[in-house]
Amino acid sequence: MQISTTQNPNPVDDARLAEILANPGFGQFFTDHMFTVEWTPEQGWHDARIEPYGPLTMDPATAVLHYAQETFEGMKAYRHEDGSIWDFRPEENAARMVRSSKRLAFPELPIEEFVQAVDALVEIDQRWVPDAAGEKSLYLRPFMIATEVFLGVRPAQHVTFMVIASPAGAYFKGGVKPVTLWLTEEYTRAGRGGMGAAKTGGNYASSLVAQQEATAHGCDQVVFLDGQDGKYVEELGGMNMYFVFDDGSIVTPATGTILEGITRSSIIELAGKLGHQVEERRFSIDEWREGVESGRIVEIFACGTAAVVTPVGALKWEGGEVAAPASTELTMKVRSALVDIQYGRAEDTFGWMHRIV
Ligand code: PLP
Ligand code: COI
Secondary structure, three states, X not given: OOOEEOOOOOOOOHHHHHHXXXXXXXXXXXXXXXXXXXXXXXXXXXXXXXXXXXXXXXXXXXXXXXXXXXEEOOEEEEEOOOOOEEEEOHHHHHHHHHHHHHHOOOOOOOHHHHHHHHHHHHHHOHHHOOOOHHHOEEEEEEEEEEOOEOOOOOOOOOEEEEEEXXXXXXXXXXXXXXXXXXXXXXXXXXXXXXOOOOOOHHHHHHHHHHHHHHHHOOOOEEEEEOOOOOOEEEEEOOOEEEEEEOOOOEEEEOOOOOOOOHHHHHHHHHHHHOOOOEEEEOOEHHHHHHHHHHOOEEEEEEEEOOOEEEEEEEEEEOOEEEOOOOOOHHHHHHHHHHHHHHOOOOOOOOOOEEEOO
């Protein structure tokens, strides 16, 4: 892919950048540039470019604004001690975007081109990658939208793929501490044949009211159950889940309607290396309640790119509550094993890291 570059004539100055990188929060500040490539049936993917970051001008009849034909990814670039910059399994994000794209009736962006686009943006905006102190990183947000101007309901004939980047600190304010979860019994995130396994905006739009319910009950995040039986744990609004048993075995829910996290699949391998067997299977909410109450479940954690690995505390629902499990020991071990690879502090025996700069 040939990428043309227009440098931002007014990049953020060094003093302001230092101020932003000292306390980036999450998703609030954006780098000096953005990547765009467009697709039509006649031309395929074309006009790949890096330009100054800025607002898009859109016709009000642009399809994505009406029917939400959209997919996105979330990944991070990490600065290592020696100044080099790396991302984590970018081909996996590219491959997941291909799967999401198929579900959303989008054209496929080839894996190499996705990786090339992300690399090019990180390279031009490399001064925006924070140093590793405080587990900061540059959060990368590739996304694909239907940009055809047409109100008929059909797959768009003009599609735009973009990458933007945003320096990130901890996703949860207050650092690594157990998150309290709200079990929604009214709302589900995904149904059979639906879009649960795709990373698409609609899934997040539909999670918001449940998240509001969680917040109203003093909880940090919401847990979704399966849409068919209302019985099996799926995932949180933006994270996958893990349950650790007193015999050292680990279960992570698999239902066919969850988002298959790249952190999730990496932890399956990491836990294996730490001597723990991970089973992917259906996991009922009763098993959660009874497991914690009987002491058989000793730890629960959630994982995702933005939130890394986070211990899970109490679970609350309308009229009930189950306490936090006893320990966070393995959670923190898995967390360290993962972030040490990401920040280059441990040997990357899996070949997960991809050097950009
Ligand atoms: N589940 C949902 C709904 C998510 O939004 C995310 C975040 O990307 C995840 C799980 C975790 O996926 P990953 O580890 O690839 O970031
Ligand atoms: C991520 O972890 O990358 C996510 O996409 C979760 C959330 C910010 C949507």
